[in-house]
Amino acid sequence: MDLRKQKQNRWKNPDPSLRNRKILGLEILKDFKYNPAKKIWEGGTIYDPESGNTYDCYMWFEDSEKNKLYLKGYILGMKMLGRKTTWTREKNKRE
DSSP states (O other): OOTHHHHHTOOOOSSGGGTTOOSTTOOOEEOOEEETTTTEEEEEEEEETTTTEEEEEEEEEETTEEEEEEEEEEETTEEEEEEEEEEEOOSSOOO
């Protein structure tokens, strides 16, 4: 994500009233529920501030990688038509 856009407020949200929101503190993941049988969080959404789109999403940790959160966003209820990404926990807390 280009953080320069944060200062320039160039987000492409279809709703013009939402384009000036700051990225810091923006809720991008919501409504997830943990499914212990599958070991995933599901039923939630992920918001992409660059495109202004919201996608269905599920996320999980893999047993060997506790510092990596895997996310898959998809559309139209078709999980095979999605994109997977990995978020890695920072080692040091930022000030």
